[in-house]
Amino acid sequence: MNKKEFNWAILGTGVVANEMANALKKAGKSIYAVGNRTHSKAVDFAEKYGVQKVYDDFHEMFSDENVDIIYITTPHNTHIDFMLEAISNGKHILCEKSITLNSDELNKAIELAEKNNVVLAEAMTIxxxxxxxxxxxxxxxxxxxxxxxxxxxxxxxxxxxxxxxxxxxxxxxxxxxxxxxxxxxxxxxxxxxxxxxxxxxxxxxxxxxxxxxxxxxxxxxxxxxxxxxxxxxxxxxxxxxxxxxxxxxxxxxxxxxxxxxxxxxxxxxxxxxxxxxxxxxxYEMQDMEKAVMGDREVARLDYTKDxxxxxxxxxxxxxxxxxxxxx
Structure with missing residues (x-):
C-alpha cells in the first residue's frame, strides 16, 4: 500500500489504547475510529482524543472501507476471532501481546493474512x-x-x-x-x-x-x-x-x-x-506503517511465530x- 496517511482504528479503550491514542497524536495523526463492547466507553474515548467515528456495533470496524490499520487491545483470548474477521476484510492488524493463545491460532491468522496480502504484527515493544x-x-x-x-x-x-x-x-x-x-x-x-x-x-x-x-x-x-x-x-x-x-x-x-x-x-x-x-x-506505530508501506521485515512476525x-x-x-x- 503506497499511502502517506493511514486511517487507524482502535478496538478497545483500556490503558494501552489510551497510550496508542497519545502516540498517534504525538505523530500528528488523527484516529479515524474507535470501537468497544461498551458503547459509552467508545464515545468517551472519542471525545477525549477527537476520534472521527464511533461504531454502534464495533464489528462494523472490520468491514469499514475507510479503515486501513486496526490496533487490537482487547484481552488476548478474544484476539483470534477479531483478527480473522478484520483480515478477511483486508485490514492490516497490529495486535497487543500475546497476539494469540497458541500457535494454531497464530498460524491460521498468518495464513489468512498472506492470502489477503495484509500486514499482521504483534505490538511487542522489544x-x-x-x-x-x-x-x-x-x-x-x-x-x-x-x-x-x-x-x-x-x-x-x-x-x-x-x-x-x-x-x-x-x-x-x-x-x-x-x-x-x-x-x-x-x-x-x-x-x-x-x-x-x-x-x-x-x-x-x-x-x-x-x-x-x-x-x-x-x-x-x-x-x-x-x-x-x-x-x-x-x-x-x-x-x-x-x-x-x-x-x-x-x-x-x-x-x-x-x-x-x-x-x-x-x-x-x-x-x-x-x-x-x-x-x-x-515506535510500534512507526514500524507498523513502514511494514504496510512494504518493509514487512520490521513487523518481526518471524520472531512472534517463534x-x-x-x-x-x-x-x-x-x-x-x-x-x-x-x-
Whole structure:
C-alpha cells in the first residue's frame, strides 16, 4: 500500500489504547475510529482524543472501507476471532501481546493474512524500541564476542483477586502469556536462532493459571537463557546478555531506553541510551506503517511465530488449557 496517511482504528479503550491514542497524536495523526463492547466507553474515548467515528456495533470496524490499520487491545483470548474477521476484510492488524493463545491460532491468522496480502504484527515493544535495534547491531557485529547466556527476570506483585484478569482462566490469565512473552521475545531477539531445547517448572494460582514459572532455553548454537516469572512477588524487570568479552544489563526492559555494557577485560562500563521509554507505542506505530508501506521485515512476525511456538510447547507440557482451546 503506497499511502502517506493511514486511517487507524482502535478496538478497545483500556490503558494501552489510551497510550496508542497519545502516540498517534504525538505523530500528528488523527484516529479515524474507535470501537468497544461498551458503547459509552467508545464515545468517551472519542471525545477525549477527537476520534472521527464511533461504531454502534464495533464489528462494523472490520468491514469499514475507510479503515486501513486496526490496533487490537482487547484481552488476548478474544484476539483470534477479531483478527480473522478484520483480515478477511483486508485490514492490516497490529495486535497487543500475546497476539494469540497458541500457535494454531497464530498460524491460521498468518495464513489468512498472506492470502489477503495484509500486514499482521504483534505490538511487542522489544522489536521496535530504538535501544534494542542498536544493541542488536552491537551484538551481531561481534563487538562483545559470541552470546553465551541470557538471564531474564520479571516479577509483579498482584493481590490475590481471582477475578482479576491476571488470575482469571476465562480471560486467559497467567504469567506466561502476560509477562513471559516479553522475556521470551527478548531472548529470541538476541539469540542467533530459535531455542529448540526448553525446560520449565510452574506454580499454579488457585484458579489454575500459571502464577510463577522458571524456564531454561537453548538453541543449536548452544546459546542459553534462563527466565524467572512471577505474578505474586516483586522482581526487577532485568535482562542481561552475557558474551565472551562483556555483558549488557538492561533494567525495565519491556520499554527500555538505556543499557550498560561492561567490558570484562578492563572493567570499563559504557552506557547506551537511545529513544524514550514513554514513546514505546510511537515506535510500534512507526514500524507498523513502514511494514504496510512494504518493509514487512520490521513487523518481526518471524520472531512472534517463534515465541508463540515456545509458549505453546511450554503450556502443553504443563497441561494448561484455556476454555477456548477446549472447543
Amino acid at each position: 522489536y521496535h524500541m530504538p535501544l534494542y535495534k542498536k544493541l542488536k547491531e552491537i551484538v551481531e557485529r561481534g563487538d562483545l564476542g559470541e552470546v553465551r547466556m541470557i538471564q531474564m527476570n520479571f516479577g509483579s506483585y498482584k493481590e490475590y483477586n481471582m477475578k482479576n484478569r491476571f488470575f482469571n482462566m476465562n480471560l486467559a490469565g497467567g504469567a506466561l502469556l502476560d509477562i513471559g512473552v516479553y522475556a521470551i521475545s527478548f531472548v529470541r531477539w538476541f539469540m542467533s536462532s530459535k531455542p529448540n531445547q526448553v525446560l520449565s517448572q510452574v506454580k499454579y494460582a488457585p484458579t489454575g493459571v500459571d502464577e510463577q514459572a522458571g524456564i531454561l532455553l537453548m538453541n543449536d548454537e548452544q546459546e542459553m537463557a534462563t527466565i524467572s516469572l512471577t505474578l505474586h512477588s516483586k522482581q526487577p524487570k532485568r535482562g542481561m546478555i552475557s558474551c565472551d568479552k562483556g555483558y549488557i544489563e538492561i533494567m525495565e526492559y519491556p520499554r527500555a531506553q538505556k543499557a550498560v555494557i561492561t567490558y570484562t577485560e578492563t572493567g570499563e562500563r559504557e552506557e547506551i541510551e537511545v529513544g524514550k521509554h514513554e514513546d514505546a507505542l510511537f 515465541v508463540m511456538e515456545i509458549m505453546t510447547g511450554i503450556r502443553k507440557e504443563w497441561g494448561l488449557v484455556y476454555p477456548e482451546e477446549r472447543k
